[in-house]
Amino acid sequence: MKILIVSWEYPPVVVGGLGRHVHHLATELASAGHEIVVLSRRPTGTDALTHPTYTHVTDGVLVVAVAEDPHEFRFGEDMLSWTLAMGHTMTRAGIALGKPGVGPAWEPDVVHAHDWLVAHPAIALAEHFDVPLVSTLHATEAGRHSGWVSGRVNRQVHSLEWWLANESDSLITCSGSMRDEVTRLYGPKLPHIEVIRNGIDVTTWRFRERQPRSGPPQLLYVGRLEYEKGIQDAIAALPRIRRTHPGTTLTIAGEGTQIEWLRELARQHRVARSVTFVGNLGHDDLLGWLHGADAIVLPSRYEPFGIIALEAAAAGAPLIASTAGGLGEAVVDGETGLSFLPGDVAGLTSAVREVLDDPAAAQERARAARERLTEDFDWHVVAAETSQVYQSAKRRVRHPLGRPDIVERPLPERDLGT
Incomplete structure (x- = not known):
C-alpha cells in the first residue's frame, strides 16, 4: 500500500515521544514492503524563501519536510496561528506529490494523521485524494488539563481534536484507557477505534x-x-x-x-x-x-x-x-x-x-x-496491526458535524508558576 503519514514531528525534528513513534512505525512499515511518504516539517526558524521543502529517503521512507512560510508566528505565543500556517504549507506539499512534472506523481491509498496539529492538512489531503483517513490520537487536551478545557486556546485545541476524530475513517489509540477517553470526549458517532500499543526497538x-x-x-x-x-x-x-x-x-x-x-x-x-x-x-x-x-x-x-x-x-x-x-x-x-x-x-x-x-x-x-x-511491544507487531487498520479502512459518508459540546469549568486551583 501507499501510505502518506502526516506528523508535525519526525527526525531530526523531535519534540517528544510522538516523533520517535512515527519514525519507528514508518521505517517498519517500509521494511514490510509498503510505500511510505512522511509529510513533516523542517526545524523552527527555517523559511520557504531561503530553505525550500527538503525531500530525502531514509531507511526506505521518503521524507518531505516543509519549511515555514515567512511569518512571525511562534508556537509558544501564537500556537493556533503557527499550527494553521504549518498546515497550509504541508497541504501544498502534499498536493504536489500527485502532480506530474513537480516530481514522480504519487498518490496515497490512505492518509495517516498523528494528533491535532496536523488535522487541517490531513483532512484536506484525504479529501483531495479521496482516500480513507486514519488518525492516531496520542493524547487529548482535556486529559492534559485534568478534564477541563476552560481557556480559549484549550477550547480551540479540543475542537480540533474532536473534528479530526469525527472526520477520520478509523482511529488508533495507544492504550485502552485512551480509547475510553476518546470515546467519552468525542463520541458518539466516532469510527471504530483500534488499540495498538507503542513499540520499542530493544x-x-x-x-x-x-x-x-x-x-x-x-x-x-x-x-x-x-x-x-x-x-x-x-x-x-x-x-x-x-x-x-x-x-x-x-x-x-x-x-x-x-x-x-x-x-x-x-x-x-x-x-x-x-x-x-x-x-x-x-x-x-x-x-x-x-x-x-x-x-x-x-x-x-x-x-x-x-x-x-x-x-x-x-x-x-x-x-x-x-x-x-x-x-x-x-x-x-x-x-x-x-x-x-x-x-x-x-x-x-x-x-x-x-x-x-x-x-x-x-x-x-x-x-x-x-x-x-x-x-x-515489538515494532514488527505494531506495524502489522497498523497495516491491518489501513487495509480495512473505508471512506465514510460525510455528514454535517456541527460543533463539539464544551462544558466550561474553572481549572482546579494550583500554582503553575506562570
Whole structure:
C-alpha cells in the first residue's frame, strides 16, 4: 500500500515521544514492503524563501519536510496561528506529490494523521485524494488539563481534536484507557477505534544488570516538565524518602514550561541541592543515566502511554510508575515494576523505599519487564496491526458535524508558576 503519514514531528525534528513513534512505525512499515511518504516539517526558524521543502529517503521512507512560510508566528505565543500556517504549507506539499512534472506523481491509498496539529492538512489531503483517513490520537487536551478545557486556546485545541476524530475513517489509540477517553470526549458517532500499543526497538537499548555500588541512592525522571507529568509529586516525596534513605537524589531530565515552578518547589521542600535538572538527553547520555540510576520514577497524573517506561525496561532500570492511563498497562505492578495511584505521594514514597530496600527483587522485576517487551511491544507487531487498520479502512459518508459540546469549568486551583 501507499501510505502518506502526516506528523508535525519526525527526525531530526523531535519534540517528544510522538516523533520517535512515527519514525519507528514508518521505517517498519517500509521494511514490510509498503510505500511510505512522511509529510513533516523542517526545524523552527527555517523559511520557504531561503530553505525550500527538503525531500530525502531514509531507511526506505521518503521524507518531505516543509519549511515555514515567512511569518512571525511562534508556537509558544501564537500556537493556533503557527499550527494553521504549518498546515497550509504541508497541504501544498502534499498536493504536489500527485502532480506530474513537480516530481514522480504519487498518490496515497490512505492518509495517516498523528494528533491535532496536523488535522487541517490531513483532512484536506484525504479529501483531495479521496482516500480513507486514519488518525492516531496520542493524547487529548482535556486529559492534559485534568478534564477541563476552560481557556480559549484549550477550547480551540479540543475542537480540533474532536473534528479530526469525527472526520477520520478509523482511529488508533495507544492504550485502552485512551480509547475510553476518546470515546467519552468525542463520541458518539466516532469510527471504530483500534488499540495498538507503542513499540520499542530493544536492540538500541543495551540491558544492564544493576551492580552493587556505594554512595547515596539515585532516582531518575525522564520526560516533559509539565504539570500532568506529576514531577511535583516526586519532589514532594523526596524529603520523606531521604528520612529513611539519607542522601537520596533525584535527577530530572527533560524540558518544559514548568521548570521554574519545579525549581521553586524543590526549594520549598528543602531538597533543592538534591534535585538536579539536566535538560534533554541524547540517546547515549540517557542510556548512561538509565544504567546508573537505582530506579526511574514516572509519577504522571495523566499519561496516554509513556514510551520512556519501555525504554527504561529495555535498559534494565527498575520501574516505579503511577497507574495513570497507559502506564497502568505498560507496567504490571509487582511483576515488571511497582505502581502507585496518580498524585499519591505516600504511595510513591513507599514504592521507592521498597525498591531501595530490596535491590535483588527490583532487579528481578527489571528482567521480567525486559522479557515482556519482545512479546507485547515489538515494532514488527505494531506495524502489522497498523497495516491491518489501513487495509480495512473505508471512506465514510460525510455528514454535517456541527460543533463539539464544551462544558466550561474553572481549572482546579494550583500554582503553575506562570
